[in-house]
Amino acid sequence: MGVLAEVYEKLNTCGKCGFCHGACKTYKKDGAEYMVARGRVQLIKALADNKIDADSDYEDVVNSCLLCGECAVACPSGVKGHELVLAARRDLKLRKGTKPFAKSLVLKSLTKPGRLSFGFSFFAGPGKKILKMIDGVQFVRGIDVLSMPAAKTPFSKQVPEVITVANPKKKVAFYVGCFLNHSLVDSAHSVVKVLTKNDVEVTVPREQPCCGLPQYVYGDFESAKAQGKKVINEFGKYDAVITACASCASMLKKEMSELFHDDEDYLPKVKEFSEKCFEFSEYVSKELDTTSKLKNDTPTIVTYHDPCHMVRYNKITEEPRNLLKSVPRNKYVEMFEANRCCGAAGLVQAFYHDLSSMITADKAQNIMDSGAEVIATSCPACMLKISSGLKLKGSKVEVKHVADILASSLRD
Amino acid sequence: MLSQSVITKLKSICGEKDVITSKIGMYAYGYDGTMLEGSHVGIVFPESTQEVVDLVNFCREQGIAIVPRGAGTNVSGGTLPSDGSIVMNFARMKKLLEIDLENYVAIVEPGVVNWDIQETLAKYGYYYPPDPASWKASTLGGNLGESSGGPKCFKYGVTRDFIYGLEVVLPTGKVIWVGGRDFSSEPMYDLTRILVGSEGTIGFITKAAIRIQPIPEAKRTMLAIFNTPEDASQAVADIVSAGIIPTTLEMMDNLIINTTEDHCGAGNPRDAGALLIIEVDGHPGDLEAQVETIGEVAKKANSKDFKVATSAAEVDKIWLARRVAFGSVARVKPNYGVNDITVPRSNFPKAIAAIEKVKKDFGVTIGTVAHAGDGNLHPLILFDQRNKDEVDSLHAAEMELCRIAIDLEGTISGEHGIGILKKALLPKEFGPVGMDVFKKVKRSFDPQNQFNPGKLIDL
Amino acid sequence: MSDIIAKIKGIVGDANVVTADMPQYLKGNEQPAAVVFPGSTEDVVGIVKAAYDADVKVNVGGNVVETKGLSGGIAVVMSRMNQIEEVDPENLTCWVQAGMNHQEFVEKLSEKKLNFPPEPYAVSTSSIGGCFSIGDVDSKAFNYLPTRTFILAYESVLPTGEVYKVGTKCIKCVSGYDMIHFIAGSRATFGILTRVLVKLLPAPQAAKAVVADVPSLAAAAKAFKAIQKRKVFPTRLNALNKALGNEVMETSGCLVLVDIEGFPVSTAQYAKEVEAELKIAGASFTKVIEDKAEYDELWSKWLKVREKINLEENKVKFTVGPAKVVNALGSLSGIVSNIEENPGVLVEGLNGKITVFTDPDANAAAINNMAMGLGGNVSGLLGSQLRCKAYNDNEMLEEISRVLNSIRSEFDPKGIMAPGIKL
């Protein structure tokens, strides 16, 4: 049974009522029973009971989960489907040794010349650097992101290590995260602008190790822990750590403790660190008074997309909305299913491209139906995914980070 | 195992990705909401009526039985695959083909999820009244298969009452339309009605014309707390006697009140014997008087407390406990068996007393939620599926509950259907003549027993 | 033949078997051997068994039996089985014998403040057994749902002579095939209903009627649409053209009859809104009727008109979506010429149902094509045939017919029941 023994009790709690069907985007799009928490949980249990093998179909079942956490919200019995899938990924990693996905990925890509050539051309660019940090699975991560901007120089090299302000009221460290550092650099600048305009001194440490989430969610706990320790070594010394990537924020604030739960010696350090980590909008709302400084002449209709890591993992939903609403002349509209996954979901967008695109298409449609001119969110992965979804539909709606909107309303 | 040539043919009918024969596929379609398991040889996902026709014809030639399936949330074993059968999953045939608000009709494919219809209709201020608790998951095809009911059906009726017409593929592979787009299109036998609730044993539904209607202008939600379930059922009877048909009359007993408190702290008193959630809807001007009457009735029935929600948040709060009721019992035992026995309203207190006796006689823990207005009880029997003794007592207790329902002039199934689980009890409810009549029906449609064989009745 | 009659006399008593002077109990041109009046389920069992054994045809009626195909057979008249056996106000149900007169039934229930909404055409002569055996849809069905939804259980005698009981007092029951509702519309082909458990509703707390003299059916239909747009759904929302309307009251145009049952506040409000819309439609006269006696009188007149409509042989009934009635009336004029001057046109607004006096042989096909263009069709078996024809879908028609007949012969292997009914 291996590591599945640890969650066996939870696997057993699933009453097979099927309430997760409505909550699961992969099921909604695919329709097969094993593409929903009930099916996944039953199959994981079947594997634990040695009734089935961990064949490639099984791997697909476990790896196609978005980990969006919506099934857990819907489950009347309190089964947390995404956590069980995580355990199953861990189990797979241990069963199959290293990098099971890279293998299947390479095989899949070889059959699709279009993808492959794109992958290479992308890989040749600066994207390489992002991807290198992700163990084993790298080079397809961005495949879907046709127009993914790639910075020649990472953000962290574009700014001084310490960005000083005249009268610093607070000091923070900025954990940039791979995507903002290498791709959506403008949003990283927006973050700094919002903070500095509010008299916050921002340190951008030269070393920006990956938070470990990508490794963690694919069951490579060893690499994830190594990353976690690197992050804490670099950032542990600051009073407050800000990140503007929902996924990184979730890792730093929450999941790191779960990752290190079996390391009694190190765990307190992790917890202490997590306490000091803030998601951007959370920090701005809690610690700063930026709203009084906002100016804006162009009336704009704005909506907000909740990244999974914000709404379900960290329950941060009101802060970004309130910030958006506080911009003068902005009209805030709520879109249908604002809190449902956009389809990016880490590597799902790469490995299960068709599935992921269908989910993104829903998101794009909901955005368009809302009448918004700008869709704001708090996660660069969502931003890239949503952009491509909107582009495919020929929409002109702009995708921005909450920080971008605030920054452009703060006059120089 | 299907031969390669059969698989190839199936794929030529409905497409490569719509035929599944993988090991995990076999496992994942082997179960449903029950604890039983079946063993089939393949899964197909038709996406059009023509594909269904071709599949039915091909399987008939090959002598392969077909088990239709929606979301597989039924709790009677209705979608458990029979040996050597093919599961026909309608989950990918899910278009909302037409919404005609002015004429109160929508045409839908069977795989569309009840909730998705509701969400689309709500945009226009309309709804489709049948609302099984499983509505976020269950498909229209499945709702039709079981003629599902829901909390609202006391006032509005169950699935069968909202179906104008159906497109059906028969075991002959022929397609027929029964009924139409309104209530008066049935020539002679009302085939629509015999198909609704037939659990996929006589025809596969490929389209349905459903009745939709405007959402009532206003609604009031009330919560009444009682010392005993008897008091609560007295209140139910008196509300109806006062000439009021609420949309909803949901009851929860003491055990469920406590498990839901453990689960989400809804704020209900743990010492209450029962609570009732009461909802009335209609013209705003009419509701005040109805709420007042219901308040008086509750008082007369010794209610400890009676609350009327004054905001959406309060409505949510009242519903909170009911929503988590089923799952909340997982804290007591990992598994629960749902029953759906139904008795005449006047026998409701007797049914409650009989459930108490079953608890003692079989040494089982039971929590009861009920659609009290229509006498439909859901005694949840708690157990651990890994403990064989508990599973045995569960089965024995469930059989006893069904016997009680029949003795109290009720039925063994108010909304979940017979499937495999309750098949053995059917003769007790219907007697030899009644069973023979069922066989007549099955034989006239499916003499080869090819559609969902072994469900509902054996030929 | 005399054997079986003697046998039946032995079962029901000589007095309850009529062999001479039968016409008052019969309709149609053929001559059965006897008219029999059973007094109990056992009587019915005896009659059907005797007929089954002797391979003799049987048909049944409330008061009068259709004789088509019944030459030398047995006509069973249910009028002696006319008792209410149990009214159960707590469960809102009532056990009633099949021969119970509809009007009497409704009156007895209303004394107990209970409501049984289904309304067959000939309320004064219909039986409850007949009501469910035909199981049609009336103008009230939009709000109360069709007739079949009011049957919860029944006892019948199958064509093979067995007593069959199905159903409970529960409005929810999904145990086995739904034979409970399937009986509705089966017209004695599944045997003879002896007792029925009907579903009741509490009597409405308030009722009002609105009558109006509106210039044309088209104007009335427009008003009906506007009324529905306001989300007002009266119990009955009907219009009669001049010829029929004048049977109720004198009008210069068409007569609109609106029935509003419900609770005090809403009925008053709805009556106002309905009256306003009818005025907008150009009504030269409107009245809201609140007085109970006047209200009852109005609807009993309406029922008489319906009876008259039903007795008319040359008529076509069809439905279109309720929102399409205006269009349908426009097109209808092209088929049957001036509908205002027609000897009879009835519009049931909420059901989108139109009845027009015209020769079906001449016009039903054209009317059906028009109705189909508006998402509807001619009602009943005729409609189904026309529909299949219009789709050029003989295969479907054959398959439906095959299914209907295979069900029928499962129930009635010797084919003795209701010989006049063709499926």
Ligand SMILES: Cc1cc2nc3c(=O)[nH]c(=O)nc-3n(C[C@H](O)[C@H](O)[C@H](O)COP(=O)(O)OP(=O)(O)OC[C@H]3O[C@@H](n4cnc5c(N)ncnc54)[C@H](O)[C@@H]3O)c2cc1C
């Ligand atoms: C927690 C929980 C709560 C529930 N609450 C309710 C409730 O409140 N009310 C209620 O009535 N039920 C309830 N149910 C039972 C169940 O959800 C319903 O019976 C539902 O309608 C089944 O829908 P499904 O799509 O899952 O159908 P399935 O389970 O897949 O199928 C149900 C039946 O329909 C047949 N079928 C499916 N599709 C077709 C088709 N296209 N043509 C012909 N036959 C077909 C199947 O063969 C099967 O016999 C509940 C179940 C659970 C687990």
Ligand SMILES: Cc1cc2nc3c(=O)[nH]c(=O)nc-3n(C[C@H](O)[C@H](O)[C@H](O)COP(=O)(O)OP(=O)(O)OC[C@H]3O[C@@H](n4cnc5c(N)ncnc54)[C@H](O)[C@@H]3O)c2cc1C
């Ligand atoms: C010629 C004619 C046509 C009609 N057409 C319609 C119509 O299209 N729609 C409509 O709503 N009303 C119609 N009616 C009105 C009809 O009177 C009502 O439906 C009424 O409720 C029937 O009751 P009854 O007792 O008069 O039935 P009958 O006229 O005696 O019988 C009607 C049908 O029901 C069957 N039946 C009667 N009693 C039983 C029983 N106990 N068990 C089994 N079967 C039984 C008969 O065999 C017959 O097929 C029609 C009436 C007549 C005379």
